[in-house]
Amino acid sequence: MYPEGPGGEPRVAIDHVDVTIEAGELVALVGPSGCGKSTLLRMVAGLDQPTTGRVVLGTDHTAAVLREERDRNAAIGYVFQDPTLMPWRSVSDNVALPLEIAGIARSERLAAAEEALAAVGLRGEGSQYPNQLSGGMRMRVSIARALVAHPRILLMDEPFAAVDEITRQALDQQLRELWERTPMTLLFVTHSVAEAVYLAGRVLVLSARPARLAADLEMDLSRLRRPAVRSEPRYAREVGRVQAALSDQLRPG
Numbered sequence: 001m002y003p004e005g006p007g008g009e010p011r012v013a014i015d016h017v018d019v020t021i022e023a024g025e026l027v028a029l030v031g032p033s034g035c036g037k038s039t040l041l042r043m044v045a046g047l048d049q050p051t052t053g054r055v056v057l058g059t060d061h062t063a064a065v066l067r068e069e070r071d072r073n074a075a076i077g078y079v080f081q082d083p084t085l086m087p088w089r090s091v092s093d094n095v096a097l098p099l100e101i102a103g104i105a106r107s108e109r110l111a112a113a114e115e116a117l118a119a120v121g122l123r124g125e126g127s128q129y130p131n132q133l134s135g136g137m138r139m140r141v142s143i144a145r146a147l148v149a150h151p152r153i154l155l156m157d158e159p160f161a162a163v164d165e166i167t168r169q170a171l172d173q174q175l176r177e178l179w180e181r182t183p184m185t186l187l188f189v190t191h192s193v194a195e196a197v198y199l200a201g202r203v204l205v206l207s208a209r210p211a212r213l214a215a216d217l218e219m220d221l222s223r224l225r226r227p228a229v230r231s232e233p234r235y236a237r238e239v240g241r242v243q244a245a246l247s248d249q250l251r252p253g
Contacts, residue, residue: 041189
């Protein structure tokens with residue numbers, strides 16, 4: 001990807017990121033600010049196009065390969081850092097929006113919206129409006145909207161960055177449990193090493209711009225993650241391992 005620099009000159013945003021993500025994995029992406037994490041996520045979603053290279057997304061239980069041609073038929077959900085809810089629409093109507101755009105009948109899409117809200121712990125909140133909800137609840141509505149079409153791939157761009165730490169850990173836990181019971185591949189961008197280690201089976205560390213894959217780290221933690229794991233020595237060890245890989249990218253020269 002080559003966006004224009006301040007003087008109009010082209011600059012490389014991402015360079016030689018070649019990685020395979022297996023279907024059903026939960027992978028976190030960390031790196032220095034401005035290194036291209038969000039750009040990479042947007043290219044996976046098809047919102048931005050790479051100047052060179054390709055993105056291939058597997059459609060069943062094949063691998064999702066972030067390097068070649070993107071399959072336009074892959075079902076993808078995308079959660080942005082801001083919930084981006086429409087304030088004039090009810091929670092149910094916000095969640096059902098992707099199905100409305102797809103032409104699904106109102107009764108069917110509202111039933112699907114209620115199911116998605118239940119999956120994120122908001123059963124019965126469909127008649128509320130965004131301004132009646134807390135920040136954490138609005139983010140859960142945004143996640144429900146991404147889930148309503150049952151995507152095979154869920155992309156999340158720092159979704160919990162704006163909430164307080166207590167709410168963030170609760171949302172991390174809810175997301176982790178949702179992924180454990182849902183057959184989907186999840187790619188999660190975050191600035192928090194602790195969050196990345198808690199959520200992911202693998203953590204990908206990107207270098208400073210132009211982004212390269214600096215480290216691909218398997219987390220030595222059980223698949224079932226519960227809050228108590230944060231106090232275990234092995235969790236602290238994995239946080240330290242990712243932090244060391246990230247610190248290597250922050251050192252000058």
